[in-house]
Amino acid sequence: MGVNRRGFxxxxxxxxIGVAGKPCFDILSEAAASSSGDKKNxxxxxxxxxxxxxACKGNEGCTKCVDACHSCHNxxxxxxxxxxxxxxxxxxFDRALPNQNHAYAQEAxxxxxxxxxxxxCDNPPCVRVCPTKATFRRDxxxxxxxxxxxxxxxxxxxxxxxxxxxxxxxxxxxxxxxIDPKFPTRTRGVVEKCNFCAERIVRGKLPACVxxxxxxxxxxxxxxxxxxxxxxxxxxxxxxxxxxxxxxDPEIYYIV
Amino acid sequence: MLExxxxxxxxxxxxxxxxxxxxxxxxxxxxxxxxxxxGITGLSRDVTWGFYIAQFTFLVGVAASAVMVVxxxxxxxxxxxxxxxxxxxxxAVASVTMCMLFIVVDxxxxxxxxxxxxxxxxxxxxxxxMIVLNGYLLLNIVIAWISLDSEKKGIAPPKWLKPVIYLSxxxxxxxxxxxxxxxxxxxxxxxxxxxxxxxxFLASAFAAGPALLIILCLILKARTKFDPGRExxxxxxxxxxxxxILNAFFILLEVFTxxxxxxxxxxxxxxxxxxxxxxxxxxxxxxxISVVLAILAIILLINxxxxxxxxxLALACGAVFISTWIDKGLxxxxxxxxxxxxxxxxxxxxxxxxxxxxxxxxxxxxxxxxVLYKIALTVxxxxx
Amino acid sequence: xxxxxKIIPGLIVFIGxxxxxxxxxxxxxxxxxxxxxTLPQNADKCVADLEFMRTDHMNLLNEWRDRVARDGERYVExxxxxxxxxxxxxxxxxxxxxxxxxxxxxxYLGVVPYCWDCHLTPEVIEKWE
Numbered sequence: 001m002g003v004n005r006r007g008f009x010x011x012x013x014x015x016x017i018g019v020a021g022k023p024c025f026d027i028l029s030e031a032a033a034s035s036s037g038d039k040k041n042x043x044x045x046x047x048x049x050x051x052x053x054x055a056c057k058g059n060e061g062c063t064k065c066v067d068a069c070h071s072c073h074n075x076x077x078x079x080x081x082x083x084x085x086x087x088x089x090x091x092x093f094d095r096a097l098p099n100q101n102h103a104y105a106q107e108a109x110x111x112x113x114x115x116x117x118x119x120x121c122d123n124p125p126c127v128r129v130c131p132t133k134a135t136f137r138r139d140x141x142x143x144x145x146x147x148x149x150x151x152x153x154x155x156x157x158x159x160x161x162x163x164x165x166x167x168x169x170x171x172x173x174x175x176x177x178x179i180d181p182k183f184p185t186r187t188r189g190v191v192e193k194c195n196f197c198a199e200r201i202v203r204g205k206l207p208a209c210v211x212x213x214x215x216x217x218x219x220x221x222x223x224x225x226x227x228x229x230x231x232x233x234x235x236x237x238x239x240x241x242x243x244x245x246x247x248x249d250p251e252i253y254y255i256v
Numbered sequence: 257m258l259e260x261x262x263x264x265x266x267x268x269x270x271x272x273x274x275x276x277x278x279x280x281x282x283x284x285x286x287x288x289x290x291x292x293x294x295g296i297t298g299l300s301r302d303v304t305w306g307f308y309i310a311q312f313t314f315l316v317g318v319a320a321s322a323v324m325v326v327x328x329x330x331x332x333x334x335x336x337x338x339x340x341x342x343x344x345x346x347x348a349v350a351s352v353t354m355c356m357l358f359i360v361v362d363x364x365x366x367x368x369x370x371x372x373x374x375x376x377x378x379x380x381x382x383x384x385x386m387i388v389l390n391g392y393l394l395l396n397i398v399i400a401w402i403s404l405d406s407e408k409k410g411i412a413p414p415k416w417l418k419p420v421i422y423l424s425x426x427x428x429x430x431x432x433x434x435x436x437x438x439x440x441x442x443x444x445x446x447x448x449x450x451x452x453x454x455x456x457f458l459a460s461a462f463a464a465g466p467a468l469l470i471i472l473c474l475i476l477k478a479r480t481k482f483d484p485g486r487e488x489x490x491x492x493x494x495x496x497x498x499x500x501i502l503n504a505f506f507i508l509l510e511v512f513t514x515x516x517x518x519x520x521x522x523x524x525x526x527x528x529x530x531x532x533x534x535x536x537x538x539x540x541x542x543x544x545i546s547v548v549l550a551i552l553a554i555i556l557l558i559n560x561x562x563x564x565x566x567x568x569l570a571l572a573c574g575a576v577f578i579s580t581w582i583d584k585g586l587x588x589x590x591x592x593x594x595x596x597x598x599x600x601x602x603x604x605x606x607x608x609x610x611x612x613x614x615x616x617x618x619x620x621x622x623x624x625x626x627v628l629y630k631i632a633l634t635v636x637x638x639x640x
Numbered sequence: 641x642x643x644x645x646k647i648i649p650g651l652i653v654f655i656g657x658x659x660x661x662x663x664x665x666x667x668x669x670x671x672x673x674x675x676x677x678t679l680p681q682n683a684d685k686c687v688a689d690l691e692f693m694r695t696d697h698m699n700l701l702n703e704w705r706d707r708v709a710r711d712g713e714r715y716v717e718x719x720x721x722x723x724x725x726x727x728x729x730x731x732x733x734x735x736x737x738x739x740x741x742x743x744x745x746x747x748y749l750g751v752v753p754y755c756w757d758c759h760l761t762p763e764v765i766e767k768w769e
Contacts, residue, residue, distance in 0.1 A: 081602070082300040095598040098521075125443055131382035132371040138712060146709045147758060149371050152294070152364015154304040155382055161444025163597035167304060167364065169295030181765040184728070187757035188293035189364025202714055246443040 045222040046141045047196055048251040049210070050233045051115050055217035058090040058113030065115065065209035065218070066090070069194070072208050074185045076172035085166040087194040088117040088209055097254070100240060109256050115209075115218070118143060118164040118194040119242065119250030126156035126165065135191070141223075141251060142196045152189040161246050165193045223251070257405060260634040261627045267479070268630055275623035282616010285609040286361055294364055296609045302596040303604035305362070307614055310585035312358035314464070315621075316389075316435045317457060317584065319351035321465020322396065323428035324495050330421050336487045340473065343484070345400035346628040347469060348428075352393040354621035361613055381438045388431045395424045400628075408635045432457045445592045447525040450513075456506045457584070463499035464580040466492045467573035472629075474570050482633050493569055497557040500576050504550055507583070521599075525591050528601065533594075536601045539586055546582035549575040675748045678740035687718050687730065701727060701755070727759045736762040 003011070056062075069075070069088045076085055094101040096114035120143045127137050134149035135156050157165045168188045176185065183199065186192050197207035205211065210218040221230030233239075239253040264272075289296045299306050325344035328334035360366050377383050399421055406413040436454035443449060470492050473484040514522045527533050529543045556562050556572035563569055595601050606614070641647065686693060688700065704725035707713045715722045724730050735741045738761050746753065 083295050084301045086301075091598060095600065098599060129380050129382065129442070131377050131380040131386070132368075132375045133377050134371070136710070140712075144709070144712075148705055148709060149368070149375065150365065151368045151371055153362070153382060154364070155380070155438075157304045158592070159442050159444060161597055163302070166301055168293065169299065170293040179760065179764065179768040181728075181760055181768065184758045184760060187754070188295075191364075198712065199714075202712065243444075248443070 044140075044224060046224045046251075047120070047201070048141070048221070048223045048230055048253065049196075049207075050219045050230055050237075050239065050253045050255055052215075052217045052219075052233075052237075052255040053093075053112035053114060054108065054255070055215045056090075056113055056115060056213075057215055058115065059111065062214070063090075064212045064214060068208040068212040069197075071178060072180050073183055073195075074172075074176050074179055075192075076175035076185075077177065078170065078175050083169045085168065085172070085192065087166070087192070088115060090114065091116050097240065097242060099243070099245070100256070112256075114254065116162065116164070116242070117209075117252065118196075119162055119248070119252045120194075120196055122249035122251060123247055125159040125161065125246075125248060129155045129159040131155065138198075142198055143193075144195060144198065145190075145192060147184075147186055147190045147192070150190040152191065154191060156191055161243050161248060162250075165191050167191050257401070257408065257631050257635060260631045263634075264630060268626070271626050272623060275619040275626065278619030279616050279623065282613050282619065285612040286616070288609060289361070289613065290366075294362075296607065298605050298607040298610060300602060300604065302600070302602035303590060303593040305589055305593070306604050307585075307606040307610050308358045308362035310589040311614055311617070312355045312362070313435060313457075313589055314581055314584045315351045315355045315358070316432045317461025317580075318465045318468060319348045319355060319392065320428040320432045320458075320461045321469065322348035323425050324462055324466050324492075325469070326421065326428075327425050328491075330418075331425065334491075336485065336491065340469070340484050340488050342400055342404055342632050343472065343476075343629070344469060345396045345403075346632060347465070347472065347625060348396045349393060349400065349628060350621045350625035351465075352389055352396070352431075353624055354617055356389055356393070357617045357620065358614075361617065381434060381441060384434050385431075385438060388427065388434050392424070392427055392431050395420065395427060399424060404632055404635055429458070432461055439588075439592065444597060446519075446522050447592045448588075450510065452506055452509060456503065456510075459499050459503035459506055460580040460584050461499075463496055463503050463576050464584075466496045466499070467576040467580075470496065470573045471570060471577070472625075474566060476629070476633070480633055481637060489566070489569070490564065493557065493563050493573075496573065496576055497554075497563070500550065500553055500557065500580075503580065503583075504554065524595050524599075528594050529587055529591055534601045536594075536603050538603050538605060539590070542582050542586050546579045546587065549579035550583075553579060675744035677744050678737060680734040680736065680741075683734040685719075686734070687723060698753075701731075727755060728761070728765075732762055738763065 066086075066088055070077075070086070073087060075087055078084065090113040093110050093112055093114055096116050101110065120141055122141065124137060124143050126135055127133075127143060130136070131153060132149050132151055134146045134151070135143060136146070137143055152167070154167055157167055168186055168190055171188045173179075173185050179185065197205070197209075200207060207220055210220045219230050219233050221228035223230060225231065233255065234253060237255045239255055241250045241253055244250070297306065297308075322341075322344035325337050325341050329337040329341055360369065363369060372383060372386055399417065402417055403413050433454050436457040439445070439448040440450060440453040470489055473489055473492075477483050511526065514526055524533055528536065529539055531537070532540050553572045553575040556568055556575070563572075590604050594603065688696075693700075704716075704727075707716070708725050714724060716725050717723070732738070738756070745751075
């Protein structure tokens with residue numbers, strides 16, 4: 001045989017590349033095709049929510065929306081701020097809407113509790129930074145989390161300008177008050193956040209927080225439908241959004 | 257050439273054993289972290305990146321500094337550096353290894369890391385970081401190994417190595433430019449949203465890396481038969497001097513921009529760092545130590561008489577290294593999260609297991625460095 | 641052969657270690673026949689046939705996972721019936737005893753799927769109802 005060791009290694013290397021080429025190509029092309037995440041949503045809807053700050057009774061101790069969301073999504077309660085996971089909660093006015101706050105602002109507005117959650121932005125920085133497309137934007141506007149794919153790098157948590165996202169620092173199952181059998185739990189090492197109750201709206205129901213609010217302070221609907229209630233509320237009231245100057249185009253509108 | 261790592265004197269094996277011991281302890285705590293979750297660290301809902309990512313950010317700079325030795329030698333024929341390019345390249349290998357390990361221990365589901373390859377996301381800077389870090393590791397391993405091997409055989413390196421070495425020069429700049437981009441593209445973090453972040457990274461990298469290299473050279477000169485050379489160390493020292501002054505200048509530029517424009521949200525981060533905010537001041541002593549060390553280093557390095565004294569130089573380089581470590585690690589990563597997006601101050605400090613895992617990774621990096629330097633020195637003792 | 645005194649014993653140790661999976665459980669309870677699965681009492685048809693499920697149930701679950709979590713589709717039509725693509729509700733709605741069915745093969749093969757870290761099993765649900 002006239003082939004020396006170097007020649008043999010060269011031939012072996014080319015063969016290995018040739019053999020591995022097709023499977024690699026298959027994986028990558030399949031990944032590219034299915035990872036777009038923006039599966040055409042035939043419904044053509046664009047979900048958004050308005051929250052009437054004056055109607056909310058959060059200051060008087062009402063936490064029905066928070067309790068409803070956290071219980072139907074199996075959100076754990078660890079009892080400490082460090083490991084805390086929250087999908088929806090109430091912030092004081094000057095923390096949630098700092099650029100609207102000034103010393104002489106209307107007292108009633110300043111005292112309103114502001115319900116905050118994922119804004120399901122139209123131009124989401126979290127989706128832009130996710131290295132695996134585990135968080136992605138659906139065609140109907142909902143920013144979804146794929147808990148199966150999330151590697152827990154927390155880049156999305158850093159990128160979110162609103163602090164809407166929580167990370168599972170520990171195993172959550174033992175710290176859930178009452179497990180709702182219709183929804184999975186999560187496991188340690190993944191990021192989670194409000195999902196606009198995607199599993200409820202696909203069945204024609206309203207998000208849990210909207211449904212349970214006794215004051216009907218929250219209105220949820222389709223922005224693409226000019227007759228929807230959410231469009232009506234926006235037309236008839238002055239609305240603001242959180243940190244609009246950042247260009248994220250959030251879809252939670254606050255009626256002040 | 258790997259077999260050269262298997263023979264050595266008592267001091268070599270002592271170092272190996274010391275580092276290996278810390279690695280074992282680090283592995284033990286990492287297994288605990290895998291079991292419990294990342295909650296075992298001091299990280300919280302508000303400060304989601306801390307010690308691990310801080311070390312990664314700092315070490316990316318140290319790794320890139322190999323270019324400071326490679327560039328003058330290969331692009332500008334500065335023959336003196338030919339003696340120490342191997343040291344710079346091996347330092348880069350050890351540093352990038354540590355960088356990637358810090359990322360692995362920081363992610364919540366490490367077994368899924370391959371998802372970054374299965375579902376490539378060019379929109380994410382983390383994806384590009386994975387590419388440039390792995391590429392830089394590969395480049396440096398190939399360049400250093402083949403150069404050393406050719407030196408051992410007494411022949412010139414193969415011709416194709418030259419373009420690879422030329423490639424490693426912009427690639428080195430890319431690794432910490434991309435790392436800076438991880439931070440400075442985020443609209444929600446006003447502390448990081450500044451174009452000067454990448455130049456700051458470069459400046460502190462070219463200060464910290466060559467400073468460490470000088471300290472390593474001085475150790476090698478004192479403890480082994482290898483003398484990196486007076487001229488080489490002095491050239492490196494000049495690079496460190498300019499880089500440290502530039503780094504300080506860039507920080508002052510930031511301070512001016514923030515405090516003259518007086519936008520409260522931007523000022524809060526700097527106030528937290530240097531004066532404390534809302535009663536929280538955990539990082540204040542650290543930052544002022546960093547400032548004092550930087551000033552001390554500049555004074556010592558700017559004076560050529562002091563710089564030429566290798567004892568003083570070692571002290572100054574130590575000051576530079578510690579000062580940039582504080583500035584880039586604690587003062588940059590953690591501060592991005594304080595105050596949080598709601599304007600609240602939630603502080604962070606690393607937990608015990610977190611520190612032990614960090615030490616374990618540093619030990620692994622220094623173990624790799626020790627082994628690689630041993631191989632290089634053994635080859636040279638044979639040849640020269 | 642140089643160093644035969646070190647190489648031969650070393651080779652024997654290596655081969656021993658490399659073939660541990662083959663001989664470790666030989667002759668004990670865990671080895672031998674294929675595991676016996678307890679089939680559900682209350683259903684006669686699965687979403688696909690036996691041969692397919694044996695080889696491809698994991699791929700089916702992956703496909704369902706992507707369609708539900710990423711594409712937003714919840715239901716698939718199987719034999720004219722709108723079936724929910726759900727591990728907990730559909731699969732384990734019939735195969736409700738994980739230990740007697742799912743775990744039998746998984747334990748035998750040393751496979752640890754992490755689906756149930758998040759997805760609820762009938763046992764967990766019962767505990768909470």
